[in-house]
Amino acid sequence: MTTTKTTTTTLLDAATESPRPKHYRAIAAICLGNALEFYDFLVYSMLATLMARLFFPFGDHTLIPLMLSLAVFGTGFVMRPLGGLLIGLYADRVGRKAALRLTLWLMASGSLLFTLAPTYAQAGLLGPAVIILARLVQGFAVGGQIGSSTTMLMEYADKDSRGYYCSWQTFSQSLGIAFGGVLVMSLSSLLSAEAMDSWGWRLVFAVGILAIPISEYIRHRLPETEVHRKLVRQEPEGERQLKLLLRHPRQIVAGVLLVTGATVPIYTIQFYLANHAISVLHMPLAVATWAAIFACLPPLLLSAHAGRLSDRIGRRKSIFWPLPILLVAIYPAFLLVNLYPNILMLLAIVTVLSIPLTYTIVPNMALLPELFPARIRVSGMSIAYCIGVAVFGGFTQLFAAALVSLTGSPNAPAWYMFAAIVLSLAGLKLAPETAGRELD
Template sequence: MSTSLPAQPLDGKFAPRPASRAAPRRRVIAAITIGNGLEFYDFTVYSFFAVLIGKLFFPVSGSFGQLMLSLATFGVGFVARPLGGLLIGLYADRVGRKPAMALTLWLMGLGSLLFVVSPTYAQAGLAAPLLIVVARLLQGFALGGEVGASTALLMEYADDHSRGYYGSWQLFSQGVSVLLGAVVGLSLTNGLSPDALQSWGWRVPFAIGILVIPLGLYIRRHLEETAEAPAAGAPGHERAGLSEIFRGHGRVVVAGVLVTIGGTSATYIVLHYMTSYAVTVLKIPLGLSIAAGCVAALVQVALSAYAGRLSDRIGRKPAILWSRVAMLVLVYPAFLLLNARPSLGKLLAVVAMLALPLVLNVVPSVVLITELFPRRIRASGLSVVYCIGVLVFGGFAQLIATWLIELTGNASAPALYVIGCGLISLIGLAMVPETAGKRLD
């Protein structure tokens, strides 16, 4: 492990801590991963109940209109992510990764609490959907800051030849969160009556998210800080912020957003949208459709570490390029196959097939973007790039996909959205250098 990390405070700065005193690998990875996964669980569990939430909170006629408003509210959570990424990312760069991650956990818990206590439209009128929107904004703000801080911390514990592996645990934790949400959703939809699920059962996953927030804080308490905080008045202290991100690293920001677009569009179609798609388009019951989320998450959990190690070995850019090309080639035929004769078995097979290139692509993409920024703005730089890219092309991917189906009458239209975003992302990949194996700071 690199002798430059982790760090400890010394005379107003963070000085290197000898490698022999570094926290053990497994404890570090577990502490960061569990906390990050808990936050993503709270944020993503909404997608499994989007259809039901649409019925309870949005007073429009027709299931399509209800779903569109519910998916729009899902996307609203991404509107706050760039702001959260910027403010909490700057906080993480200046004060420390650990305080920033603690703040995001509490904010996420507050957003989940609103889901637990919010009355439905039948009970409170327009106040009900407004509370749901506020809850999503809070969750989005929190998650925007969590990604940058936790990914930077993971990779700053690594050496020059293992950053891909360490960074992969960010995506592993997201996969675990989706898997946990899907398992909880399956248990509730198959274990409760429709009336009980609609009355109170859908709130249970959010209540679980609140209860485990203290666990995340407890697990992370012994992590050692890695942020390099310059002393007031030190050279670069004034620049290390928003101006440096956009002026000093403007090309990286543009390229990073373009790279992010390709991965996030596919992520939110394959991992999150397929449950709603199966219910509304394929007419597969919700209790069965949620299994698609389980399969996609299992593939992500199983492959994330391998994807990180592969990018350490062959390079970030080759790993991203070939997996992205594979997605472009496979996604439309996969949707055509699925729509020819819909069945649960075919749905699960298609989701598993698409999840393979997705994971092999997204892991090195996140690692690459993180490596392009210097440590003093790494958390904020990644947060801004990631959140801008995810805002429209990920957060509203489900809404756009549903709208495209309605507009074109083509049930495979979501695949066209993934292909378009994937092609655009190749421009960003061509703009950045290879970073695998190179010393960053």
């Protein structure tokens, strides 16, 4: 555990200057916990083609099993709004730290189900049913985790550093994805295809279970934020949290639209392009893991700078300027991948596109909790984030694969991302500027 904490601290220190010392260990602990949870939640996508063979061996066309496998990936997002609401209300009432610890054990339960799930050949439809249940549990957990951890980071900061503190949310998510990519790639290289199909994929999920008690121990030591402690000391307002949430429809709509413009590009660039290369362009399975790793490099290197930039020039400007770049670049990116189907082209595209993507998702992550008052901050952010992800972002890969199947054009998924970015511009119009302002 000492090695794990030292590694995380070194990564934080190397990225940019240190935050206030009294919060340094807390940020490191939250980053490690976030990385572990997003590893558990997103590693399925790196195994999507393998899971399609093992759990959905239906039909003669390779796209049908893949679409079913990607649909299971998307079911985790269906539970996100419910998890965001219930765990968010719990975090606003009981505490941010308590909610984070709850999500860890829920995520562990989902990982355990994946590890023990029988394949279709072993138990028929019971196998797909178990992994669907596992995804639902994980989706419920992540629905509450994202709002609790981001709010906790934000409430540790002062008004001039909230963007920087929240940038560690994006950094930690990318850290978890990169770790998952390295592990899947290593196992795929070390094990035979038969061993990977037999038990190697189970080891990937089992690693998540073994890491969670470490994160639980670290999170047990986190201090509750001063903002929440003040809320607890105050007299009850007599106004229920759900009723208070309903008084902020503009903020919720703005948050949903902003999340749509962030998460659809994330799942298109970091995940779908790799699965597209495997299923449509017939590249090897290792391509998916390499693409995920390379797509994580810009967030790992640039998130802290993107957060500081948003503190300096404002959230709205920071979110806006990368969007035209993504709009102009996405269709040519698909053209190039389909015209030159090789791993170097794919890695170059996902890396380059992830640079403007990083600079828009980091201020997005800071703006979402800033939209809501402290008494409903976690639940408000969670609902906005989880609805945007559930309705648009989480099913990006399924919609993209369906567009290819329906239109016959391998470039069709670019239009879905294009529409999502346009929606986010509408959300940005509704959102106020929050950088550098007192919130409560």
